[in-house]
Structures are given as C-alpha cells and as structure tokens.
Amino acid sequence: MFERFTKSARASVTGAQEAARRLKHDRVGTQHMLLGLLGQPTSVAGRALADLAVTAADVEREILAALAGTPFGVGDAEALSAIGINLDEVRRRIEATFGKDALGRRVRRVKHGPLSGHIPFTPRNKKVLELSLREALALGHNYIGTEHILLGLVREGQGLAMQVLTKLGVSPDVLRTKVLDELRKAG
DSSP, rough: GGGBBHHHEEEEHHHHHHHHHHHHHBBOOOOOHHHHHOTTTTHHHHHHHHHTOOOOHHHHHHHHHHHTTTOOOOTTHHHHHHTOOOOHHHHHHHHHOOOOOOOOSSSOOOSEEESOOOOOOOOOHHHHHHHHHHHHHHOOOSBBOHHHHHHHHHHHHHHHHHHHHOOOOOOOOHHHHHHHHHHHOOO
C-alpha cells in the first residue's frame, strides 16, 4: 500500500514515527499521525488544518494533557477499546479495590534515550491507514495523499487524534468539508 503514498504522505508517516520517538511513546497512534500531517504544512491536509487554526503546538499540548495520568502505554487504551474493554472503568474498579492511585500515574515511556528501530502502529492507526486507501478510491484517486490520511482519521473517528481535534473545536464534518474544499482548490 505504501507504494501508492505521495511524497508528503510518506513524510507524514515518517513524521508520526518521529513524533512518537520524540515523545518517548512505545507505539505510533492516531495522535502521532496528526502531528505527522501537521509537519507537512504545504500539503492538502496541512493547509486544511492550518485553515482551521490547528497547530502542532496545540495538538501536542492536548495529547500530553490527555495522556497525563494514563499508567498504560499510548496504544494500550486504543487496543483495549477495540475489543470492548473500557480502560477508565477498569481503572475505577482497581482504585475502588486497592485505593486511589493504585496503578500509578505514569505513561509507559522508554527509560533510556529515544526509541530506536521500528515502533509499531496501534491497531487504530493501522485502521486509519486502511481507511485512507478507501477514501482515495472513493474519490477516484490512484494515490494516497495527506488528504486521504486525514480523511481516514475523520472516518475512523474514535482515536486520540479526533478527540484532540474535537477539544480544539474542530468537528469531523467541518474538517471533512475543509479537506474536500482544499482538494477542489488544488485540482
């Protein structure tokens, strides 16, 4: 599938991996993909996000705030949610049984230096990449660009990236419309 990715889309995926490394996260989640897209400001997705006043600094601030107090890895909550386990409810029950803060309040991070080598994608982020192909095909495109990845994030709709965007005041419908408008302008 990656052979269909444009140069900007590949750079976004690489940027997502770099964001995960920089934040010392053990998996590449949808939130990292959003940061990767923001790292391509002249791409269709980058322009659409900029038009909606979404900045990398704001996104990173919201990511860190959302993950503060999460004692599990970045992708763990997404993975458990995918199989119907509500991590907040598990945490509540553990704290009711063993006392407040029984799980600690740290995000699992790499202890020594940045991650090197391959960092796996969360299941939800893999789904976003699959949906980006579907978005491209639905638009009649034979390539996958940043716009398709962003539309995949919107279509998936439940990852931390969309939670952050919603918190920043960006609705999925408005974002989708903005991306399609940018595509029309570019075409």
